[in-house]
Amino acid sequence: DAGVTQSPTHLIKTRGQQVTLRCSPISGHKSVSWYQQVLGQGPQFIFQYYEKEERGRGNFPDRFSARQFPNYSSELNVNALLLGDSALYLCASSVFLAGGQETQYFGPGTRLLVL
Amino acid sequence: GQNIDQPTEMTATEGAIVQINCTYQTSGFNGLFWYQQHAGEAPTFLSYNVLDGLEEKGRFSSFLSRSKGYSYLLLKELQMKDSASYLCAVSGNNRLAFGKGNQVVVIP
Numbered sequence: 572d573a574g575v576t577q578s579p580t581h582l583i584k585t586r587g588q589q590v591t592l593r594c595s596p597i598s599g600h601k602s603v604s605w606y607q608q609v610l611g612q613g614p615q616f617i618f619q620y621y622e623k624e625e626r627g628r629g630n631f632p633d634r635f636s637a638r639q640f641p642n643y644s645s646e647l648n649v650n651a652l653l654l655g656d657s658a659l660y661l662c663a664s665s666v667f668l669a670g671g672q673e674t675q676y677f678g679p680g681t682r683l684l685v686l
Numbered sequence: 687g688q689n690i691d692q693p694t695e696m697t698a699t700e701g702a703i704v705q706i707n708c709t710y711q712t713s714g715f716n717g718l719f720w721y722q723q724h725a726g727e728a729p730t731f732l733s734y735n736v737l738d739g740l741e742e743k744g745r746f747s748s749f750l751s752r753s754k755g756y757s758y759l760l761l762k763e764l765q766m767k768d769s770a771s772y773l774c775a776v777s778g779n780n781r782l783a784f785g786k787g788n789q790v791v792v793i794p
Binding site: 604606611612613614615616619626627629661663672673674675676677678679680 | 719728729730731781786787
């Protein structure tokens with residue numbers, strides 16, 4: 572079975588540009604979450620989407636936005652890029668079990684470098 | 687708010703046992719996860735605790751005490767491939783809150 576896929580794998584942008592990252596969840600998973608991981612730190616939560624609705628938003632500026640499509644894939648958009656946005660962007664998909672339990676499975680990530 | 691605390695690095699010998707601790711303070715709690723992350727790769731799921739006690743999965747075991755806000759991951763019979771960062775994450779409020787990770791270096 573295919574796991575979570577993300578594209579592109581690597582990306583180089585300059586300050587002020589905009590970027591779109593893409594994620595396809597595991598088949599049957601309806602929830603997608605986005606995380607930012609800078610070197611030496613744990614992943615930081617950005618967004619969670621379930622059934623195309625935003626369920627959670629982390630402490631990130633409005634330059635960060637996301638959406639989920641009818642096939643449950645998702646895009647993360649970052650506008651007006653800053654040097655500090657350089658990081659590994661992780662997508663995780665999950666399915667909610669009875670009782671509200673979920674386990675998140677991560678994709679390989681997109682490594683973004685802002686120059 | 688959420689605060690997840692882990693020690694930063696430890697070195698252990700092949701074949702040994704290592705315990706990685708995690709303490710947390712969170713406003714919502716649905717469970718605690720442990721992930722393994724090799725350098726340059728995505729985190730991979732290791733274990734999940736929602737109730738107090740020990741969960742054992744092969745060479746890896748994880749313990750949770752909700753009243754103490756404490757968990758540990760126990761790695762037995764260490765192998766060189768276990769050299770990685772081990773991330774503790776608390777599930778709650780529709781998100782995972784991660785600690786900074788504990789870098790384990792396994793030496794021959």
